[in-house]
Amino acid sequence: MFVKHLLPAFVAIGSVAAQSSCSSKTTTINSQDDVSKISGCRKVEGSVVLGSESGATIDLTGPREITGDLIVRNNGQIQNLQSSSLESIGGKFEINNATSLNVISFEKLTSATTVEWVSVTRLDTLTLGPLTKAKSVRLSDTFLNTLDGFALSTVTDLKLDNNRRLSKYTSELTSLDGQLVIQANGLSLEVDLPKLVWITEMAIANVTKFSIPQLQVVNGSARFDSNFFETFSAPNLTHTEDGDISFVGNGFLKNMSFPKFTDLNGGLLIANNTGLDRVTFFPKLEKVTGAIKLRGNFTEISFPSLDNVKGAVDISSTADIRKSCEKLSEFAPRSQGGDGKIEGVFTCTANNDKANEDTDQSTSGSGQVDGSDENDENSASGVVLNAALFGLVAVAAVASAL
CATH class of the missing domain: 3.80.10 (Leucine-rich repeat, LRR (right-handed beta-alpha superhelix))
Incomplete structure (x- = not known):
């Protein structure tokens, strides 16, 4: 009625x-x-x-x-x-x-x-x-x-997908309490979020530009897959509260910058970004509560401020990164002869032609990263470098930190 x-x-x-x-x-x-x-x-x-x-x-x-x-x-x-x-x-x-x-x-x-x-x-x-x-x-x-x-200016969830004519999205959002999902829109989509300071989760794919100059905190995870940007910068991002950061399959990516980032309360995955040859963009990263997994064509890898990784560190490159592996091995678990800053298994593989084929996104465990030790060691044509190769104590790959 x-x-x-x-x-x-x-x-x-x-x-x-x-x-x-x-x-x-x-x-x-x-x-x-x-x-x-x-x-x-x-x-x-x-x-x-x-x-x-x-x-x-x-x-x-x-x-x-x-x-x-x-x-x-x-x-x-x-x-x-x-x-x-x-x-x-x-x-x-x-x-x-x-x-x-x-x-x-x-x-x-x-x-x-x-x-x-x-x-x-x-x-x-x-x-x-x-x-x-x-x-x-x-x-x-x-x-x-x-x-x-x-x-x-604020929203809980924002999802933009399959809007094939959308070429630019600029928003005055300052915070986002739920998920930001942008994927499969126009091939030249540029996203500019100049006032965004805080966000819970984001998953960004198929964009040519993603600008977050004021972002300070990611409460959950930030995932960037199959994008077209050449550079990525988070100049004011300091930490994540509880989630991973991942960059997978961004074929044009050459440079990244996280100058203030100190604490990752989750895992770090960087894989199959074939134009990215250096992982030197976390100069102040101190703590990772999950695992670190890197796969690519890297010629240099460094984490100069790293103090603690709760999970595994699993690195593989198509290039010769033996010097980087040697330096990072100093942080290996004590059971592997390092100083124990890395609590999970430490593995570093150079000259591995298949490094870009493994993009398994398991980075949050406290032990080894799934599929990261025996498969690489048995199938890689290159050299597996760990603490033992530098005169340190060799142990089984599944050993946990002391």
Whole structure:
């Protein structure tokens, strides 16, 4: 039952103005005529659902607020969805499988709890308030080339994927409490987050630029796979609270910089970044609570400030890194003849033609890294260097730190 509650009317300069709220668990809109159910209501207390055959244009002008959800699902007819009055959606603004929709215009919309647009394959025109308040945003498989309608400073989760025309994303986000996922968008996507200071998790793939000049803390993990950038810099990042950092399969990557990074409360994985020849970009790294695993074409590896690694250190390069291995062996477990700064197994392999083939992402264990000792030692054509090769005490590869 759809109920309209008229609020007390008042007289102002000879005219009578009325405000109203409409209450219904779900209001279904199957045509523009059905919008009359809510057009006279300032607030819709409940959800609004557009039917699968609602017509080419739906104008929801009238309400300023929908307390529940606004949902469009499996609608192949709608082309234009708009409202010149709606300011707030208390629940989810969901559009799913609306393959003809190419215009969304909500010029006053500034707030929604969740925005989830998936398989809106022709959407290329977007007007929002802009949207400044939302907890979760997902834009997947759209035809948008800009996200200027979103002006969020904080958000819990943000996911951008398969938006093939999106070439640039700049956001004023200062913090992100959940996950940031950016992957499989336009081949030349540049991401700029100039004010981001704190983030929980991020997974970034297929971008040509990723800028985080103010980022100080990653609470969880940061993963960068199959990107196209040549350089990566985190000039103000100091530590992770509880998670890994990984760079895997970034074929154009040549340089990285983490000048202030001191504590990694997780593991470090750098693998199959074939243009990266030096791992010297953690000058102040002191503590790693997980493992360190490096695979690549490295000619030099150094961690000059390293004081403690709780897990294994497992390194392999196609190049001759025997000098780097010798230096790092000084940190090996005491059972391997080192000073014990590394508590797990220490393994360092030079001249291994297959170094880039092993990208197993296990870096958080306190012992050996999965698949890192016997396979390398038996299959590598190069030399396995550990503390024993430098006149130190040799032990079995599975030994734990004393």
